[in-house]
Amino acid sequence: MVHDFQNDIDDVAAIEVVPSILQVMQATTGMGFVAVARVTEERWIACAVLDTIDFGLTPGGELSVQSTICDEIRDNRQLVAIDHVSESATWANHHTPLQYGFQSYISVPIILGDGSFFGTLCAIDPNPAQVDNPRVISTAKLFADLIARHLDARRQLVEAEQRLSAELETSHLRDQFIAILGHDIKNPVASIDAGARLLRKSVTDPQGKMILGLMEQSVKRVSNIVENVMDFARGLGGGMALRPEPTPVDAMLQDIVAEFAQLYPDRLIDTRFAVGNSLYVDRGRLGQLFANLLSNAIVHGGKDGAIRCGTGETDGMFELWVANCGVPIAPEVVSGIFMPFKRRGAQGEGLGLGLYIAAEIARAHGGTLAVVSDNEETRFTLRMPAIVSANEKAAE
Numbered sequence: 001m002v003h004d005f006q007n008d009i010d011d012v013a014a015i016e017v018v019p020s021i022l023q024v025m026q027a028t029t030g031m032g033f034v035a036v037a038r039v040t041e042e043r044w045i046a047c048a049v050l051d052t053i054d055f056g057l058t059p060g061g062e063l064s065v066q067s068t069i070c071d072e073i074r075d076n077r078q079l080v081a082i083d084h085v086s087e088s089a090t091w092a093n094h095h096t097p098l099q100y101g102f103q104s105y106i107s108v109p110i111i112l113g114d115g116s117f118f119g120t121l122c123a124i125d126p127n128p129a130q131v132d133n134p135r136v137i138s139t140a141k142l143f144a145d146l147i148a149r150h151l152d153a154r155r156q157l158v159e160a161e162q163r164l165s166a167e168l169e170t171s172h173l174r175d176q177f178i179a180i181l182g183h184d185i186k187n188p189v190a191s192i193d194a195g196a197r198l199l200r201k202s203v204t205d206p207q208g209k210m211i212l213g214l215m216e217q218s219v220k221r222v223s224n225i226v227e228n229v230m231d232f233a234r235g236l237g238g239g240m241a242l243r244p245e246p247t248p249v250d251a252m253l254q255d256i257v258a259e260f261a262q263l264y265p266d267r268l269i270d271t272r273f274a275v276g277n278s279l280y281v282d283r284g285r286l287g288q289l290f291a292n293l294l295s296n297a298i299v300h301g302g303k304d305g306a307i308r309c310g311t312g313e314t315d316g317m318f319e320l321w322v323a324n325c326g327v328p329i330a331p332e333v334v335s336g337i338f339m340p341f342k343r344r345g346a347q348g349e350g351l352g353l354g355l356y357i358a359a360e361i362a363r364a365h366g367g368t369l370a371v372v373s374d375n376e377e378t379r380f381t382l383r384m385p386a387i388v389s390a391n392e393k394a395a396e
Contacts, residue, residue, distance in 0.1 A: 272310030302326030
């Protein structure tokens with residue numbers, strides 16, 4: 001992979017304290033050339049420079065890495081500090097000071113948070129200098145660590161921005177996909193539904209009626225899945241929008257029960273609706289919540305028992321409940337039953353979005369959706385503020 005060294009230069013240039021670090025290093029060491037260098041196995045590149053001795057490098061300038069002491073520092077990650085090259089038994093005949101003509105030198109490795117070697121904070125001068133001492137070394141180490149921390153923070157910020165950009169692009173593609181899904185699936189499903197309704201008028205034999213009933217149930221399930229997926233996607237994009245209007249709640253719920261009774265003629269649905277007022281709610285959303293609860297009860301409830309549902313109004317709160325008999329929901333399932341993609345049992349039908357969408361609709365209305373399940377029954381209960389329409393209030 002080709003490394004983009006310009007990014008490294010830009011990253012260092014973006015650190016506001018680097019010019020001050022170079023000035024303090026120059027003042028502390030008395031050395032004329034100070035630099036932050038990017039050092040790899042193949043290259044030595046100046047990223048930031050303070051040069052008062054005309055060494056000849058500017059940001060982006062490059063030395064042969066094999067000609068530098070930084071090449072050795074990259075391998076052993078040990079600081080090098082030389083007061084006087086000519087008087088040093090270790091460095092007097094080293095090729096680097098001989099080639100570049102310096103007498104004093106200090107170089108500190110810059111180690112990033114992930115343990116990788118970035119480069120060095122280094123300084124040179126043609127004259128001797130007092131740098132091999134605790135004061136200068138501790139200062140240089142502190143500055144190298146500070147540069148490393150800034151580089152880490154900048155790279156994390158860049159990565160976060162890249163992830164955000166990718167997520168925004170994914171979100172845009174998701175919205176496009178959901179829109180296409182809604183169009184390309186809902187239209188043929190609607191055609192099948194219309195065809196089944198027409199056939200019901202002419203089919204008279206029991207087997208034909210049974211097949212049509214199964215077709216209508218399948219159409220209903222597919223329609224619910226598409227609506228739930230679209231609602232889930234819209235919720236990810238910023239929450240569920242409501243369009244409240246005065247709604248005769250009991251009558252609206254009774255219409256939904258009638259529809260389910262036609263789709264599932266072998267299931268008994270016992271209604272106990274007891275709210276006379278028209279409430280200020282999103283008619284479609286509240287109907288969707290109720291339909292999701294009924295569908296859940298039909299799928300998971302005992303086949304021989306009735307499904308019971310009802311409404312009530314107490315202390316300014318509207319209550320809607322749906323109950324069924326059958327095997328109780330396990331406690332570990334109850335704790336996450338309103339989470340998306342959670343299903344009751346390994347063989348659960350659908351995507352596991354119905355109850356999640358129902359809970360979101362309840363939340364959007366300022367209410368809650370709860371479940372209690374035991375050996376006698378499983379009951380889902382919606383509680384939300386009972387906001388009476390203006391016309392109903394005037395009539396009271």
